[in-house]
Amino acid sequence: MDHRPQAWGRPRDDVYGPYDASYLHNNQPKTATQSPIVTGTSVIAIKFKDGVVMAADNLASYGSLARFTDVKRLRPFLSTSVVGFGGDVSDMQFLDRHLNELAIDEAYEAEGCSAGGLGSSAQEPDASPGASKGQLNAANLHKYLTKLMYRRRNSFDPLWNQILVAGFDSASAPFLASVDLRGTAFTSPSLATGYGAMLAQPIMRKYAATEEDAAKLTRDDAVRVVRECMKVLFYRDARSLDRFSLAVVTRDGVDISEDEVLEQQSWAFAERIRGYGTQTV
Amino acid sequence: MEFGNSGFLNEDGIHLDMDRLKKGEVNLGTSIMAVTFKDGVILGADSRTTTGAYIANRVTDKLTQVHDTIWCCRSGSAADTQAVADIVKYQLELFHMMNGKPPTTQTAAAIFQEICYANKDMLSAGLIIAGWDERHGGQVYSIPLGGSLHKQPYAIGGSGSTYIYGYCDANWREGMEEEDAVNFVKGALREAIKWDGSSGGVIRMVVLTAKGADRHLYLPDTDYKVRHA
Amino acid sequence: MTSIGTGYDLANSIFSPDGRNFQVEYAVKAVENGGTSIGIRCKEGVVLAVEKIITSKLLKPNANKRIATVDRHLGIVYSGMIPDGRHFVDRARDEARAWRDTFKTPIATADLASRMGGYMQAYTLYQSVRPFGITAIIGGFDPSTDLPVDGEVGRGPSCGAGGKVPGKTFGGPGLYMIEPSGLYWGYYGAATGKGRQAAKAELEKLDLAGPGGESLTLEQAVKEAARIIYVAHDDNKDKDFELEMTWISGPDGPTKGLHQEVPRALREEAERLAKKALESDDEDEDGKMEE
Numbered sequence: 001m002d003h004r005p006q007a008w009g010r011p012r013d014d015v016y017g018p019y020d021a022s023y024l025h026n027n028q029p030k031t032a033t034q035s036p037i038v039t040g041t042s043v044i045a046i047k048f049k050d051g052v053v054m055a056a057d058n059l060a061s062y063g064s065l066a067r068f069t070d071v072k073r074l075r076p077f078l079s080t081s082v083v084g085f086g087g088d089v090s091d092m093q094f095l096d097r098h099l100n101e102l103a104i105d106e107a108y109e110a111e112g113c114s115a116g117g118l119g120s121s122a123q124e125p126d127a128s129p130g131a132s133k134g135q136l137n138a139a140n141l142h143k144y145l146t147k148l149m150y151r152r153r154n155s156f157d158p159l160w161n162q163i164l165v166a167g168f169d170s171a172s173a174p175f176l177a178s179v180d181l182r183g184t185a186f187t188s189p190s191l192a193t194g195y196g197a198m199l200a201q202p203i204m205r206k207y208a209a210t211e212e213d214a215a216k217l218t219r220d221d222a223v224r225v226v227r228e229c230m231k232v233l234f235y236r237d238a239r240s241l242d243r244f245s246l247a248v249v250t251r252d253g254v255d256i257s258e259d260e261v262l263e264q265q266s267w268a269f270a271e272r273i274r275g276y277g278t279q280t281v
Numbered sequence: 282m283e284f285g286n287s288g289f290l291n292e293d294g295i296h297l298d299m300d301r302l303k304k305g306e307v308n309l310g311t312s313i314m315a316v317t318f319k320d321g322v323i324l325g326a327d328s329r330t331t332t333g334a335y336i337a338n339r340v341t342d343k344l345t346q347v348h349d350t351i352w353c354c355r356s357g358s359a360a361d362t363q364a365v366a367d368i369v370k371y372q373l374e375l376f377h378m379m380n381g382k383p384p385t386t387q388t389a390a391a392i393f394q395e396i397c398y399a400n401k402d403m404l405s406a407g408l409i410i411a412g413w414d415e416r417h418g419g420q421v422y423s424i425p426l427g428g429s430l431h432k433q434p435y436a437i438g439g440s441g442s443t444y445i446y447g448y449c450d451a452n453w454r455e456g457m458e459e460e461d462a463v464n465f466v467k468g469a470l471r472e473a474i475k476w477d478g479s480s481g482g483v484i485r486m487v488v489l490t491a492k493g494a495d496r497h498l499y500l501p502d503t504d505y506k507v508r509h510a
Numbered sequence: 511m512t513s514i515g516t517g518y519d520l521a522n523s524i525f526s527p528d529g530r531n532f533q534v535e536y537a538v539k540a541v542e543n544g545g546t547s548i549g550i551r552c553k554e555g556v557v558l559a560v561e562k563i564i565t566s567k568l569l570k571p572n573a574n575k576r577i578a579t580v581d582r583h584l585g586i587v588y589s590g591m592i593p594d595g596r597h598f599v600d601r602a603r604d605e606a607r608a609w610r611d612t613f614k615t616p617i618a619t620a621d622l623a624s625r626m627g628g629y630m631q632a633y634t635l636y637q638s639v640r641p642f643g644i645t646a647i648i649g650g651f652d653p654s655t656d657l658p659v660d661g662e663v664g665r666g667p668s669c670g671a672g673g674k675v676p677g678k679t680f681g682g683p684g685l686y687m688i689e690p691s692g693l694y695w696g697y698y699g700a701a702t703g704k705g706r707q708a709a710k711a712e713l714e715k716l717d718l719a720g721p722g723g724e725s726l727t728l729e730q731a732v733k734e735a736a737r738i739i740y741v742a743h744d745d746n747k748d749k750d751f752e753l754e755m756t757w758i759s760g761p762d763g764p765t766k767g768l769h770q771e772v773p774r775a776l777r778e779e780a781e782r783l784a785k786k787a788l789e790s791d792d793e794d795e796d797g798k799m800e801e
Contacts, residue, residue, distance in 0.1 A: 003335075004333045005334075034401055034402045036427065037425065037426045037427035038425050038426070038427050038429050060429070060431075062425060062426075065446075067425070068423075068433075068663070068664060070663070070664050070665055071663040071664060072663060088427055088429075089427065089429040090398050090401065090427040090428040090429035090430075091427075093398075093430060093661035093662070093663070094398065094661070096660075096661045097614065097660045097661040100660060100661075101607065101610065104581060104582060104607075107579065107582070108578075108579065111575055111578065111579055317666060317667050317671065317672055318672050320672050320673040321672055321673035322672075322673075380621060387614075387615060387657075387658075387659045388613055388615075390659055390662075391612070391613050391614035391615065391659050391660075392612070392613075394614075395612075395614075415674075415675050415678065416656075416674075416680045417656055417671055417674070418670075418671030418672055418673040418674035419671055419673045420666060420671055421666070422659075422662075423664075429663070430659060430661065430662045431662070431663055431664040432658070432659075432662050432663070432664040432665055432666055433664050433665075433666070434665070434666055434667035434668075455668060455669045456667065456669040456672060490673050491673055491675065
């Protein structure tokens with residue numbers, strides 16, 4: 001006999017036949033689509049005149065539990081682009097491995113002894129790394145990721161991520177674009193995923209509403225804006241952390257620092273807050 | 282009543298393991314952990330297995346060997362985690378024979394992760410992989426529900442772990458002596474057993490060093506003070 | 511015993527009565543006609559070099575690379591039938607990819623050599639295939655530092671992993687040569703192709719197995735490799751050739767553990783020295799003649 005409290009007060013199966021529990025079931029369709037479990041929150045990025053700055057905190061949450069506090073969510077690609085991941089961490093790791101293999105294959109092609117590069121790309125060995133022709137730039141990479149994400153959503157097995165891609169396009173102009181788990185792609189002078197889209201994007205737009213505005217920003221300007229946004233996100237996003245990674249992509253390459261700490265936070269005004277209305281002590 | 286099958290995480294971050302179980306499945310309610318220390322790693326676990334509120338097994342061994350000095354702690358569905366551990370054990374034995382050298386903890390972690398990730402919608406397995414090998418020394422990897430892979434100085438898992446995040450964070454020290462590390466694991470698991478209804482019974486440990494695997498056992502009726510075997 | 515007319519050379523899967531596989535021996539002949547390839551293994555890394563015979567003036571200089579990268583840290587050079595070599599490289603890349611997919615870490619040089627040796631050997635067994643017309647040299651540098659599992663996040667303790675065996679080192683340079691029979695060995699220096707005899711003689715003088723290998727720097731190895739290819743080409747003087755060279759150092763060296771083409775400036779310097787060394791050799795010989 002079933003002694004669990006859930007079964008108390010129910011007619012006994014052995015006396016009355018199997019209990020019809022159908023009304024307890026939710027009548028939603030069954031799906032094979034999984035859901036995110038270990039997750040990262042916002043990624044934010046803004047263009048400036050020589051490139052793009054991107055940031056994401058180092059937290060992987062398990063529901064509301066701040067479970068892993070040293071998770072690096074900005075990944076370099078071919079030392080020319082940066083990919084920032086929000087959403088499911090296992091899918092992020094899958095994509096990271098996939099992009100690593102893609103980078104190896106790209107290098108085979110550029111080498112010129114595979115069928116694709118035969119005779120055509122007589123690259124001198126001293127050609128500056130990363131800038132070599134024939135390699136995927138950030139715009140190419142973003143297009144590739146868009147197709148990949150859209151294909152996976154069409155097979156009802158989406159990769160549960162919101163992704164920002166930063167780097168340069170084929171005309172060597174700063175490039176920034178996003179793609180999400182449905183394959184929806186955007187590009188804009190500044191971009192943010194998750195809570196960042198609500199809290200950070202308005203701030204970034206004050207500085208870079210248009211491409212022209214972004215082209216006036218210096219690297220230091222852009223870094224300062226992004227740091228400010230990370231602070232706001234830490235104040236208001238309950239799944240965020242005060243330790244974050246900051247990436248700057250320029251034509252010279254990718255510069256990622258992974259142990260940034262929020263500075264100059266504003267909390268002392270709590271002193272003046274007493275009660276919730278008329279109370280003054 | 283049916284257990285929910287939504288697979289969604291509750292806001293408290295605790296009750297997901299239960300929700301993902303299939304109907305009537307045996308649950309390793311569980312408190313598990315693994316820590317690095319000066320000479321290697323230590324794995325630890327309680328011994329309670331439940332179906333709902335009934336204790337199906339009160340002396341379970343949740344510490345499973347997958348190679349000489351590579352072990353794992355299992356939480357989630359007993360059936361799923363046993364099946365996964367069996368597959369990895371086979372793969373690692375094969376690796377040893379084919380390559381003429383023992384697998385590393387990383388090899389084990391990679392194989393565990395691929396299985397957990399590729400079958401994420403069918404498995405409820407929360408695993409901690411801990412091992413010692415000549416090249417890398419002692420290492421701890423955590424593979425939570427979705428199949429992601431996290432390298433950690435120490436890892437805790439299972440429903441009981443949510444009660445000891447504070448204890449562990451406050452008492453953890455890097456590079457401890459073996460005795461201190463054993464006491465850290467024991468202290469943490471005692472708290473988990475105390476507060477988590479799904480954890481209980483004896484405390485089992487395995488110490489992995491250059492000297493091999495060494496089992497510890499501590500019993501509740503001696504207040505977990507005396508080491509048996 | 512000759513193979514001609516006996517019929518024992520008509521198929522792969524038939525031994526001759528004295529225990530030879532003639533198809534494999536013919537494959538070796540194909541190798542012996544190919545441009546010379548060499549590999550040098552020294553303490554700091556591996557150098558691969560090939561004598562690329564120029565078969566037409568219409569070919570673009572420095573294009574049509576003959577040394578291929580596998581994964582990031584391995585290089586393959588081969589002598590013999592070039593299309594066979596290309597397929598061999600494709601297969602090696604597949605093996606490296608398969609290893610990464612399974613174990614989420616780069617394949618070790620020895621493991622790739624073992625797998626490719628097995629692959630080559632399989633082509634000596636069946637009626638339906640012919641053996642590879644190449645001998646391949648595989649060079650690599652297995653990381654001596656700890657590598658993450660591909661994709662992993664997080665870190666171990668900041669004090670480093672406990673219980674490491676002190677004084678014991680791992681990884682390092684690796685050099686293997688695989689013959690058409692599937693036979694492979696690890697080498698300090700390897701040479702194959704038309705000029706292999708001369709090249710091997712020069713390699714032996716370097717004493718790579720003894721103190722020579724200990725003291726030889728990677729840059730010196732590059733220069734020696736260039737010189738040896740020039741020496742080996744000496745018997746084949748009527749044909750023009752191009753020198754192609756790659757190298758792989760450890761994580762602290764110039765290539766940071768990657769298989770890369772030797773920088774142009776260093777290669778040209780090495781070629782200049784090689785030519786100079788040859789000329790002085792010639793002068794010595796001329797001098798002797800006059801005596």
